Amino acid sequence: NAGVMQNPRHLVRRRGQEARLRCSPMKGHSHVYWYRQLPEEGLKFMVYLQKENIIDESGMPKERFSAEFPKEGPSILRIQQVVRGDSAAYFCASSPPSGSRNEQFFGPGTRLTVL
Amino acid sequence: KQEVTQIPAALSVPEGENLVLNCSFTDSAIYNLQWFRQDPGKGLTSLLLIQSSQREQTSGRLNASLDKSSGRSTLYIAASQPGDSATYLCAVEYGNKLVFGAGTILRVKS
Numbered sequence: 001n002a003g004v005m006q007n008p009r010h011l012v013r014r015r016g017q018e019a020r021l022r023c024s025p026m027k028g029h030s031h032v033y034w035y036r037q038l039p040e041e042g043l044k045f046m047v048y049l050q051k052e053n054i055i056d057e058s059g060m061p062k063e064r065f066s067a068e069f070p071k072e073g074p075s076i077l078r079i080q081q082v083v084r085g086d087s088a089a090y091f092c093a094s095s096p097p098s099g100s101r102n103e104q105f106f107g108p109g110t111r112l113t114v115l
Numbered sequence: 116k117q118e119v120t121q122i123p124a125a126l127s128v129p130e131g132e133n134l135v136l137n138c139s140f141t142d143s144a145i146y147n148l149q150w151f152r153q154d155p156g157k158g159l160t161s162l163l164l165i166q167s168s169q170r171e172q173t174s175g176r177l178n179a180s181l182d183k184s185s186g187r188s189t190l191y192i193a194a195s196q197p198g199d200s201a202t203y204l205c206a207v208e209y210g211n212k213l214v215f216g217a218g219t220i221l222r223v224k225s
Contacts, residue, residue, distance in 0.1 A: 042218065104149070
């Protein structure tokens with residue numbers, strides 16, 4: 001049973017370009033979460049999605065950031081017109097369907113560098 | 116405001132020592148608490164999850180306790196080994212999200 005998969009592992013973009021980060025949850029998991037770890041800072045929640053629905057986006061910056069989790073395929077975190085301050089490690093986590101509170105399992109992260 | 120604090124920020128111990136990492140949280144209305152390990156440049160590995168109704172969880176040399184009323188959790192590592200060197204993160208679940216502490220950087224010297 002493969003764990004949470006994220007790609008790419010490393011992404012370099014120039015200011016103004018778009019970054020697309022992908023996350024495939026663990027098999028059987030229908031909940032996806034995105035977190036950001038800025039240099040020298042702790043992990044911060046960004047968004048929580050279920051299939052085709054954004055449940056909680058209270059941690060998402062108001063502009064340039066969007067997330068989706070389509071019926072088929074991976075979850076995508078999209079950052080438009082990247083700036084240097086977007087350089088960070090972006091982690092995706094997944095958990096099983098609701099019913100009881102369950103662990104979140106994390107992927108290896110995508111390290112975004114904006115030049 | 117939901118905040119998670121970890122003490123100490125860094126810890127260096129000789130191999131074989133037992134040690135305790137501390138985590139405190141301001142809002143006691145938690146669903147569960149997770150301890151993670153993060154190696155440099157890597158992702159997070161879940162070590163232990165304690166449900167809000169539980170008092171402790173054990174896995175091998177690790178034991179985590181939870182005192183919800185006082186807003187505290189401890190991670191006890193027995194007989195530490197150099198391979199335990201990593202950053203240990205405490206995360207508290209509130210609703211749909213985990214709120215993380217800043218971590219404790221542990222170095223076990225051989």
